[in-house]
Amino acid sequence: xxxxxxxxxxxxxxxxxxxxxxxxxxxxFYGIAEGTTAKVALAPxxxxxxxxxxxxxEQWRESIVAGLEGTLGSPERAAALGDAFxxxxxxxxxxxxxxxxxxxxxVPVVLVTNATFQLEDDLRALGLAHFFDxxxxxxxxxxxxxxxxxxxxxxxxxGASAVRCLFVDDREENxxxxxALGMTGVLYREAADLREALAPLLEGGPRPVAP
Numbered sequence: 396x397x398x399x400x401x402x403x404x405x406x407x408x409x410x411x412x413x414x415x416x417x418x419x420x421x422x423x424f425y426g427i428a429e430g431t432t433a434k435v436a437l438a439p440x441x442x443x444x445x446x447x448x449x450x451x452x453e454q455w456r457e458s459i460v461a462g463l464e465g466t467l468g469s470p471e472r473a474a475a476l477g478d479a480f481x482x483x484x485x486x487x488x489x490x491x492x493x494x495x496x497x498x499x500x501x502v503p504v505v506l507v508t509n510a511t512f513q514l515e516d517d518l519r520a521l522g523l524a525h526f527f528d529x530x531x532x533x534x535x536x537x538x539x540x541x542x543x544x545x546x547x548x549x550x551x552x553x554g555a556s557a558v559r560c561l562f563v564d565d566r567e568e569n570x571x572x573x574x575a576l577g578m579t580g581v582l583y584r585e586a587a588d589l590r591e592a593l594a595p596l597l598e599g600g601p602r603p604v605a606p
Contacts (some may be wrong), residue, residue, distance in 0.1 A: 398595040399561045399579070401553035402498045403546075406508035408565035409583045410491050411521070414484045421479050425472055432476045435462040446509040448534035455511065456481050487521060490586040495526075497597050503528035507549045507562070509539045529553060540564070541572035550578075561596070563589055 404410065419429045435441070436459045445455035456477050463473035495504050506527040508514065514532045518524045529552040533539035536548050550557050562573035563581045570580035581592045 399502055400555035400559035401502050401550065401561070402495065402504045402593070402596075403507045403549045403553065403560050403562045403573075403578070404495060404504060405540075405564040405566075405569070405583070406506055406510065406514075409563060409589075410488055410495075411485050411517075412488060414486065418476070418479045418483055421476055425467060425476070427466055431466065432459070432463065432480045435459055435466075436477075436480055438462070443539070445511050446533045446539045448512065448537050452481075452511040452513045485521075487523075488586065491589060492526075494586065494589050494593055494597075498593055499528065501596050503553045503555070505529040505531060505549050505553045507531045507540070507545065507564075509533045540566075540569040543572065543576065546573055546576050546578065550576075561592060563592065 407413070415433070418432055422429050422431055436455075441455060441458050441462065444450045445452065450458075459480060460470065460473045460477040463476055464470055467473045467476070498504055504527055506529070508531070510532045512534050514530070514534065515524070518526075518530070529549075531545060531549045531552060533545060536545060538544040538548075540546075546557065546562070550560050553560065556577075558577040560573075560578045561581065562570065562578045563583050564570050564573070565583045567582055570582045574580040579592070581588055583589060
C-alpha cells in the first residue's frame with residue numbers, strides 16, 4: 396500500500412503564477428506604491444465573498460475599483476488598475492504539472508482552491524479542463540480554505556480518508572488546517588518541495604485499473 400491515497404493540491408502559487416509586471420508599471424505611472432491594487436483586491440472583506448460564491452467575479456472587480464478610487468481620486472484610473480489586475484498574465488509551472496501527472500499514475504489528484512466562478516473558464520483557457528481527477532472550487536462548494544469543510548469535501552471526492560491525503564499549498568494557514576485534520580501537509584515554496592513529498596508515492600508502480 397502506498398503512503399498516500401490522494402494528492403490534494405492548491406492552484407495559485409503552486410501551479411499557476413502571475414506576472415505582476417504590467418500592473419506594477421501602472422501603479423508606478425499613477426504614483427502609488429507597488430502592490431496597492433493587490434492589497435485592495437485581496438482584503439478579506441472583498442475576497443471572502445467572491446471565493447465563497449456569494450458574489451460574481453464582476454462584482455468583485457467593481458468592489459476593487461471602488462476601493463481604489465479614494466487612493467487614485469479618479470474612477471477612470473481606478474478602473475484601469477482594476478482591469479489590469481483582472482487581466483494579469485499567468486504561466487503554469489510545467490515541472491509541478493509533470494510531478495502531478497506522475498502522481499496520477501498512482502492516486503487521484505484533486506485541485507483544492509479558493510477560487511471565483513471564473514475558475515472553470517481559466518482551466519479551459521490553460522488547457523487544464525480535464526487534467527485533475529476532481530476540482531474543488533471554494534466558490535462552487537460555498538466554503539474556503541482554511542475552513543475545515545473544504546478539506547473534508549476534497550477528501551470525500553478523492554475517495555480517501557484525511558490521514559491518507561497529501562495536501563500541498565503555498566499558504567501556511569491552509570497547510571496547518573490540513574494537518575489539524577490528520578493530512579500530511581506540505582508548505583510549497585518551490586517544485587523541490589513537491590518532488591520530495593511525492594517521492595514515497597512515485598517510487599511505486601501505476602495506479603491499479605478497476606475491473
